[in-house]
Amino acid sequence: MxxxxxxxxxxxxxxxxxxxANLLAGLGAFARQALDLGGxxxxxxxxxxxxxxxxxxxxxxxxxxxxEADFATRQLTVPAGEPNKTLTTYASLMDxxxxxxxxxxxxxxxVALGGGVTSDIAGFVAxxxxxxxxxxxxxxxxxxxxxxSVGGKTAVDHPAGKNLVxxxxxxxxxxxxxxxxxxxxxxxxxxxxxxxxxHAVIRDRALLEFMEDHTAAIIxxxxxxxxxxxxxxxxxxxxxxxxxxxEAGDRALLNFGHTIGHAVETLVGYExxxxxxxxxxxxxxxxxxxRSRGLLEREACQRVTKLxxxxxxxxxxxxxxxVPRPTTTDIWNVMQRDKKTQxxxxxxxxxxxxxxxxxxxxxxxxxxxxxxxxx
Ligand code: NAD
Ligand code: GLY
Numbered sequence: 001m002x003x004x005x006x007x008x009x010x011x012x013x014x015x016x017x018x019x020x021a022n023l024l025a026g027l028g029a030f031a032r033q034a035l036d037l038g039g040x041x042x043x044x045x046x047x048x049x050x051x052x053x054x055x056x057x058x059x060x061x062x063x064x065x066x067x068e069a070d071f072a073t074r075q076l077t078v079p080a081g082e083p084n085k086t087l088t089t090y091a092s093l094m095d096x097x098x099x100x101x102x103x104x105x106x107x108x109x110x111v112a113l114g115g116g117v118t119s120d121i122a123g124f125v126a127x128x129x130x131x132x133x134x135x136x137x138x139x140x141x142x143x144x145x146x147x148x149s150v151g152g153k154t155a156v157d158h159p160a161g162k163n164l165v166x167x168x169x170x171x172x173x174x175x176x177x178x179x180x181x182x183x184x185x186x187x188x189x190x191x192x193x194x195x196x197x198x199h200a201v202i203r204d205r206a207l208l209e210f211m212e213d214h215t216a217a218i219i220x221x222x223x224x225x226x227x228x229x230x231x232x233x234x235x236x237x238x239x240x241x242x243x244x245x246x247e248a249g250d251r252a253l254l255n256f257g258h259t260i261g262h263a264v265e266t267l268v269g270y271e272x273x274x275x276x277x278x279x280x281x282x283x284x285x286x287x288x289x290x291r292s293r294g295l296l297e298r299e300a301c302q303r304v305t306k307l308x309x310x311x312x313x314x315x316x317x318x319x320x321x322x323v324p325r326p327t328t329t330d331i332w333n334v335m336q337r338d339k340k341t342q343x344x345x346x347x348x349x350x351x352x353x354x355x356x357x358x359x360x361x362x363x364x365x366x367x368x369x370x371x372x373x374x375x
Contacts, residue, residue: 001224004231008150008238010245013170017150017238019231021223023177024061024138028069031109031136034173044107046071047097049122051114052080054140057183062113062138071109074100078118082270085117085157087165093125109134112171115141115188116148120166123154127169134172140180142192142226143276146199146233147254149174151241168246176234178226186312191276193218193311194257196229198283199236201304202253205355207232208307215310253357255340256349257283260372263334267326277320280313281375289363289371290350300354316375328369335368 003020018030031037031046046066050059055077066073076096079089097104110133112122119137126135139149155166181189200208210232211218217225237254244251261282265273287304290296305315317325335346346363 001227004227006231006234006238008170009242010170013152015171015173017174017176017234019145019176019178019227019234021177021179021227023175024058024180025065027062027111027136027138027175028065028067028071030173030175031066031071031111032069034136035109035134043070043072044109045104046073046109046111047100047104048073048075048111048113049078049093049118049125050075051118051140052077054080054114054118054180058138058140058180059113062111066111078114078121080114080117082117082157085121085155087156087158090121090124090156093121094129097125097129104130104133106130106133109136109172111136111138112149113138113140114144115139116144119144119148120153120155120163123152123169123171124156124166126171127154127167132169135169137171137174138180139174139176141184141188142181142230143188143195144192145176145178145181145230146192147195147237149176150234150237151251152245170245174234176230178223178230181221181226187274187276189221190312191274194276194279194283194308194313196233197304197308197311197313198254198256198279199233201283201287201351201354202256202349202357203236203240203355204232205353207236208303208354211311212303212307215307219312252340252347252359253349256351256357257286259335259338259340259346259348260285260331260368262338263331264326266334267330268323272323273320277314280308280315281317284308284315285368285371285375286348286350288374289348289367290352292367292370293350295350295352297353300351303354304351325375328372329365331372332365332368 006017110126112119137149139145152170155163158164257279261279265278287301291301
């Protein structure tokens with residue numbers, strides 16, 4: 001099966017994302033290519049920061065491949081899960097990194113191996129250790145592959161909110177081996193599918209059609225279908241990031257479904273609802289809001305909700321077990337406190353047709369109340 005290479009065009013900081021099957025064993029060669037290391041380049045060091053659950057499954061192959069490519073390689077473990085995406089974990093990884101012998105230097109390569117939690121922390125370590133090290137990402141969740149690994153946003157959470165401490169620091173390359181998704185638990189796989197629907201609705205009607213036509217193969221995690229799905233999604237994320245690296249404009253479109261989704265997650269509790277499920281409800285409500293404003297045809301709205309449901313994502317609170325329905329007032333109040341809200345004005349991304357969306361800064365409590373009624 002051919003590996004797809006998608007460029008992220010950021011001038012001097014451009015890099016490639018390779019998507020394919022059985023790629024992990026080639027990570028060392030990919031690293032040399034991404035860092036422009038010729039055959040006579042002096043040996044470099046690499047430190048793999050691997051998610052604790054992922055490490056026993058895939059780190060050995062990654063480390064062996066780096067060693068073979070002449071990287072003196074060490075491995076540190078990142079504790080798994082969002083509750084560990086903290087300054088404490090960051091500090092302990094930084095301690096581990098700075099205590100390695102021989103000491104790391106400016107030419108040391110950081111490799112993130114895991115989902116979005118690991119790439120966000122490892123990227124922040126790379127951004128700040130010795131004022132900035134090169135790093136590569138090997139995402140092992142669908143969500144990290146299609147979203148978190150591309151675009152250079154790195155962060156840890158703070159008690160005051162998610163992702164509040166971080167930096168923009170682009171990786172030198174991203175290697176996505178879809179075989180790693182074979183071991184991904186179903187809820188985490190579905191989280192990634194929600195982001196795929198998001199990309200399709202805001203940017204690419206053909207991707208929406210592809211997902212409609214290949215739903216069964218996607219759910220069965222057919223290798224070839226996943227390579228195509230991931231490559232198409234990475235291309236969308238890459239194009240948006242290349243046009244607006246620092247989220248001054250169109251990158252905000254990637255928040256489609258996330259404004260109401262985040263409010264639902266906050267009110268219901270992160271332990272009771274998956275991120276993908278919350279975003280799916282958020283996208284359903286945003287489509288309804290767009291419909292009620294005359295921006296989106298009813299049929300288009302129904303196509304999105306049908307695709308979400310077919311992929312196993314909820315489009316109503318009743319689709320979820322033991323999840324209380326928050327009040328519309330509570331949802332509105334949380335939306336107003338969102339870190340992306342400016343001067344108290346709630347911002348939402350609404351589709352204006354299938355494959356195109358726009359930013360709206362005039363959202364009212366009544367708009368939200370009526371949209372949330374469909375959930
Ligand atoms: P995650 O990294 O917590 O991974 C989910 C779970 O799956 C973890 O328990 C992990 O141990 C396990 N896992 C990972 N890969 C596995 C595999 N192949 N087999 C078996 N288990 C595996 O969560 P996620 O959904 O990948 O990422 C969510 C995070 O990404 C959030 O913190 C979010 O803020 C961040 N994010 C960042 C960006 C960005 O642009 N930087 C974009 C979107 C999301
Ligand atoms: N996931 C949102 C972004 O990368 O901008």
